[in-house]
Amino acid sequence: MTMLPDELRTALDSALARFAPHDLSRATEQLTERYRTGPSAAAPHLRTPADIAAYAAYRMPATYAAAGTAMRMAAAMTPGFAPRTQLDVGGGTGAAVWAAAPVWPSLERVTVVEHDPQIIELGRRLARTAPVRDVTWRRASIDPGLDRPAADLVTMSYALNELPAQRHAGVVRWLAADATMVIVIEPGTPAGYANIVTARETLTGCGLTVVAPCPHDGPCPIRPGRDWCHFSVRLPRTTLHRRVKSGTLGFEDEKFSYVAAVRGEWPRAAARVLRHPQKRKGLVSLRLCTAEEGVRDVVVSKRQGELYRLARDVDWGDDWPAAE
Structure with missing residues (x-):
């Protein structure tokens, strides 16, 4: 079971404690419905501070767990890779920043690209106790025309599905420019898997090598419409988390699809x-x-x-x- 770091759990609980639980529950129900009825994530519809807090409570623990799992799988295949810089695109409240730090303690500097100023404000507050202290938040939309800092590690979690499909390949090429490792994570659904297939083909087309989860760079052998490649990670729910989500279980399972690709030659799983x-x-x-x-x-x-x-x-x- 993947646990949030104590510092992040405390900071998140403190941020949520500013709001009445019933307000957070109502906002979470609205976010859940938007996730179910549309391809885009709920973030563009956030309006109030309670919406932002509910968004963090609803998605940050699951995103942290999925990102951390994908990163550990990638790190296991790339012994000796020690990134000093990370670029997190569409980073929300910074879950991938927290997830990367224990996997790669070498990280010294992180840039988070996020378009919503209220989400940036909360992410900055939460990141005050993050292991990587040099975290810069840049307010911008995901755009291949955007001048971005070079980074050893580039991550994008649950953001590709917010963009029109015709933009996916161009965005992934932009992510891959000058990066040593790129990790893209999407929901563990057939649609999320289809986005990962596009990202995977684009990354290999840019000369990168897939190190996880695939043991090869060839076409995905899973037939579309019959199955999809995805994984699952279990995470605990705090008392407040259960109340916000109106859940009775003490845990939840986050399903996700991902691809990690690097430059150079690295060992692969059989x-x-x-x-x-x-x-x-x-x-x-x-x-x-x-x-x-x-x-x-x-x-x-x-x-x-x-x-x-x-x-x-x-x-x-x-x-x-x-x-x-």
Whole structure:
């Protein structure tokens, strides 16, 4: 289960405590409905400080968990990559800033591009105790014509889906310019996966190598309309978080799709686990994405010794060392 850092949880709870819980719940219900009924995220519809706080409560923990998971998968494939600068595009209240810091302690300077001034104000307040103290917030829309600072690490979380589809490739090319690593994260839906496919093809076309989740740079072997590549991370809900979301469970599962690509040659996984492993007595069933054979189902039995012990511990989204 992915926990928010204590500093961020405290800062977020403090920001939410300024508003009545019923106001936050009402604003969250409206945001939820907008997410369900339209392709764009709720941020462009935010009007009041309560809306901004509800947006942070509703999305920041989940975005932090998804971004952190994708970043750890990318970091596992790129030993020795130690970025000093990060550019977070469409960064909202800065969840990806917080997520990147524990994965890459080498980070010294971050620039966040966000168009909403109220979201920037809250993000700045929350970031006062962030591990990376040199965080610059730049008010701007996502535009390939925008002059942006060079950065070792460029991230974009849940923002590509806010843009018209015909702009996606141009935006991703803009993200890739002068970057060593680019990570794009989208909702774990068929539409989000389709956006990631576009981003992936654009990144490889820019000369970058995919290191996660895919074990290859070839076309995605998943047939559109039949399945989609996505992953899941579980995160806890605080008492206030449950009240804001009108939820009864102490946790939630955030599903997301992502791609991480880098410049240069890096090791790759032999395969990636695409679903929750099905574990039965003496058997583990795995659905894998492999470089040579595409998507394939593998059954590992107890008779396979060390491979079986490895399969017992593997999880959805993990790399798998052998295609056999």
